[in-house]
Amino acid sequence: MVTKKGIYTKRNDGRKMDEVRSMTAKVGIVPSADGSASFETGKTKAIAVVRGPRTLHPQHMQNAQTGILRVNYGMMPFSVEDRIRPGPNRRSEEISKVTEWALSSVVDLSGFPNTVVDVFIQIPQADAGTRVAGINAAAMALAHAGIPMKQMVSAIGVGKIDKTLVVDLDKYEDSEFHDAEGSTDIPMVFTSRTKDMALLQLDGKISISEFKEVVGMAKKACEDILKVQMDALKNVGGEDNE
Amino acid sequence: MVNEKRQIVVPGETIVSGNEYLPGDGAYRDGEDVVAGQYGVLNITEKHVRVIPVSGAYYPRRGNTIIGTIVDITFNGWLIDFGGAQNAFLPVAEVPRYINRNEMREFLDFGEAVVVKVWDVKSRGVDLSMKMRGFGKIEGGMIISVSPNKVPRIIGKEGSMVKIIKDATGCSITVGQNGKVWISGNDADKELATKKIIEFIVAHATIAGLTEKVEKFIGDLGMKVDKVEIVEENTDGGEE
Amino acid sequence: MSNFIIPNLQKEKIEAFLAENKRLDGRKADEYRELVVEDGVSKNSASAVRVKFGKTEVIAGVHLALATPYPDSPNEGTFMTSAELHPMASQQYDIGRPGIESIELARVIDRGIRESGFIDFKGLCIKEGEKVWQVFVDIVAVNDDGNMLDVAGLAALIALGRARMPIYNEKEDKVDGYDEKKGIPLDKDVLSFSMTFHKIGGKIVADVSKEEEAISDFRWTIAMGDNDGEPRITAMQKGKAGVITEEDMETILNLAESKWKSMFPKIREYVFG
Secondary structure, eight states: OOOOOOSOOSOTTSOOTTOOOOEEEEEOOSTTSSEEEEEEETTEEEEEEEEEEEEOSSGGGOOTTOOEEEEEEEEOTTSSSSOOOSSOOHHHHHHHHHHHHHHHTTBOOTTSTTEEEEEEEEEEEOSSOHHHHHHHHHHHHHHHTTOOBSSOEEEEEEEEETTEEEESOOHIIIIIOOSTTOEEEEEEEEETTTOOEEEEOOBSOOOHHHHHHHHHHHHHHHHHHHHHHHHHHHTOTTOSOO | OOOSBOOEEOTTOEEEEOTTOEEOTTEEEETTEEEEOSSEEEEEETTEEEEEOOSSOOOOOTTOEEEEEEEEEETTEEEEEOSSSSEEEEEGGGSSSOOOGGGHHHHSOTTOEEEEEEEEEETTEEEEEOOSTTOEEEOSSEEEEOOGGGHHHHHOGGGHHHHHHHHHHOOEEEEOTTSEEEEEOSSHHHHHHHHHHHHHHHHTTTBSSHHHHHHHHHHHTTOOOOOOOOOOOSOOOOOO | OOOOOOOHHHHHHHHHHHHTTOOTTSOOTTOOOOEEEEOOSOSSSSEEEEEEETTEEEEEEEEEEEEOOOTTOTTOOEEEEEEEOOTTSOTTOOSSSOOHHHHHHHHHHHHHHHHHTOBOSGGGEEETTTEEEEEEEEEEEEEOSSOHHHHHHHHHHHHHHTOEEEEEETTTTEEEEEEEEEEOOBOGGGOEEEEEEEEETTEEEESOOHHHHHHOSEEEEEEEEEETTEEEEEEEEEESSOOOOHHHHHHHHHHHHHHHHHHHHHHHHHHHO
């Protein structure tokens, strides 16, 4: 391991450096939707709802060769300590777009020309890793909606706290740690079968070798996340019906 | 192959390995592996691997029977809502008898419900036909909505399941592939009972031995069941 | 908002059933669906609750923020309600600016709470003329299976009833967490909850399903509180274009009174936890 010592030798909540917070996932939580799922990591909760394929309006936005994916991400006003005004903002628009790119990489809408598949992601409670929880929920919801997908995607936030590489940053690590070299936040999404990177953002400072190492940690964590997603999809029981 | 519970697969999951297997609907080949390309119930018949979706929206396919409502009348046909967010078109040329422009509302009016066949699915829309026997306007009764993927279970193999319900309740039942089911009977209680039975089937759709459970449920409702030859449960494809 | 299309035969069937005091889901005309309340949906605000009548589901949360008072009420806190009929809840809702349904919903719920005096605005004053608490109630629809007005209204009340008081750190002029033992200043005696009645095929129906809602002639929302054991009306809203006859009025007021008497004690328990 390349990690130098630094000051962050024990995690704020006692987890191991490569440990993901406890996760809960459920499918079929919104009965009127075509597909829906919830995904929780630690205190972060995400709900995803899929509606479609359905006709896309206005007509000039339609693609005659394929359906399109449209993601709308938002945080509920009471999800964070300082109330967020309802409605879109620049952060939510950016997250919507990178989420859309990540999900589009595995979804195949060529059989549904001129349609749109809408993915709505809402966050009832936030404790860092919200876009990541949202993507994990959205992948399950898309599968649940019967959308053709070559594989699943799983998302995780990894990073560096001072000199220590960690997996699944919580709110303290993401926004409240400012000592020494500060914190670097790196959300990533991996495809389940081919293990390709479908989303990558980075905010902070990291060396190339540290980056490669943390990518390995992320891939490993995504195996655990994939298992949670698959279990939720396989254990739906008889509840997902109207 | 009678499973305790049907096997559910997730996109990206390797189903089987080997070049003798052929990927069908919902599956694809990746090297030696046949991989799930959709979430649903696995069905392998003679090396032909399919994944049958258990949830999700209805997407019209040619030949489907659907139930919908007239929402608009144009100079050459009727626009029909069938529960999705798009409408389908029934051309005046595709009804059993000649209708001139002035008779269109008399023949099929706003708000009336119809059973129609999906004739063609083009990029600009869905075209319908009502020419064949068994299709046309429906009156009276009630329409219930179920997840379209549960329709094969309601129909049963060669119509065996829907026959059990009809015999027990005395109601007429027409099942649309779009998840709309029309129920019509002589009294309200029979119609409600039919609705309950269908909802029971939908709630237990992924379990094997469904026919027996349904017969027990009907008995518990206080109705008689004509013992029907129990058809094998190892396929999901219900044909009309 | 796209239309929810009900065929004529379905409308006729619903009305025929109602003539026999039956409904398609087995309920009687005045029967409510099962009520489920879940607390603690978010711990980052004063409260966040999930409320369901049958499959209609809403999440409502309360936030308190430091603010300056309005000039004409220097010793009173302020209050604002938002409601989002989010497109995740139904095929009919669109993304973008709130439609008239969201606006009406938010305003009706806001008035009901504000005018009843449920929130003790003077109790929200920190320093007269300078600093008060601003109370936000935010409602998000999760699944619409009819009667969103009543579910959202009740969710707002429960969110307020269970809201924890923020701890004000005067030295640093900020909020330092919540007092788990103290609620926000409310006048519990004026608690008032709303019930919406629809007229369908000549019959009066409570807690409508989505289909029933689409075909009704009018809806009448009545909010009532407790006046020494008797119901007292605190707010009303009639919606849709059908007219209320005198006979309708008698029937609905009688029904509202009897439903209130049977439901209020339970509602009160849910609101104050």
